[in-house]
Amino acid sequence: MSSICRVFVLRMGHRPVRDHRVTAHVGLVARAFGADGIYLEEHVEESIIRTLRKVTEVWGGNFEVNTVYNPIGFIKSWKKLGGIVVHLTMYGINIAERPSLLTELRERCGSILVVVGGEKMPREVFDLADYNVAIGNQPHSEVAALAVFLDRFFEGRELVREFKGAKLKVIPSERGKIVKRVTENEA
């Protein structure tokens, strides 16, 4: 994989209140599974943005949280700047049926924008996307689709990476809940 490969997530179709937790989960998954940042729609609840920034402050890493006013316009600019757009949708090409897709993506790389949404994505997203990718062709969840896509894209390496500057760190354990406070020297 090219060392300059950066992955961002664009979360569309957020419905205030109803999608509060799901959008927060999309953001947490983006961070935990190795994305560099997330773009949320401007109308998302402030509390989601606060949660994501707080988690990054406590658990480390350089995860960026931003909002966009016009997601379609944003996708167009991304492409104009030479970025690649991957739209995760149950109607797309099944990732399990075309593994070459990931190899191709890793080779092209540069800046990848992974677009996820709910049921009603505008037609334009399907047209603008360089790849419409299905994590299986069954209805399920944008949270799950994003996690599995990133897990396969990064080949599992994202789950063992260090999050720089973390104040808290989990010590994996068979049966306990062990959280270590990281001192400044270690961070």
Added chain:
Amino acid sequence: MSSICRVFVLRMGHRPVRDHRVTAHVGLVARAFGADGIYLEEHVEESIIRTLRKVTEVWGGNFEVNTVYNPIGFIKSWKKLGGIVVHLTMYGINIAERPSLLTELRERCGSILVVVGGEKMPREVFDLADYNVAIGNQPHSEVAALAVFLDRFFEGRELVREFKGAKLKVIPSERGKIVKRVTENEA
């Protein structure tokens, strides 16, 4: 993998209203990623159960949706009957650091209960579980944890499996949204 390997999901810690969408996503993911059924707590909204049954009716498969009154008691019975309990938690053994865990699970197999919850899982679950497994040790989402666990457990085969008796089927496409109505002869 033993052919009699059955996987069920137990979703704990559901908070009405607030977790409505997340619990629905946990259920949809369980089905789409190859679990045989889900156990929900008795106090979940009726509409979640209806949605999951409706999806199974339309998109196929034999996914079972049940509720339990006492999740801890249920876990104890599961173990008494010889079933294996896997608890997904960010505090557990990182699946990416111990891949042998999946091999071991596949060999033991039989009936696996995958327990997922929110932030505040009772201590007892950690003690009762045969395996406390982390999908990475960062905070993220029970929806994502379940999806990645099942994707790795079934080695991706779950994403191409047939859902018997489906009335609708997606025809994967580069750019479209193609859904085929399945006639009774084909189903």
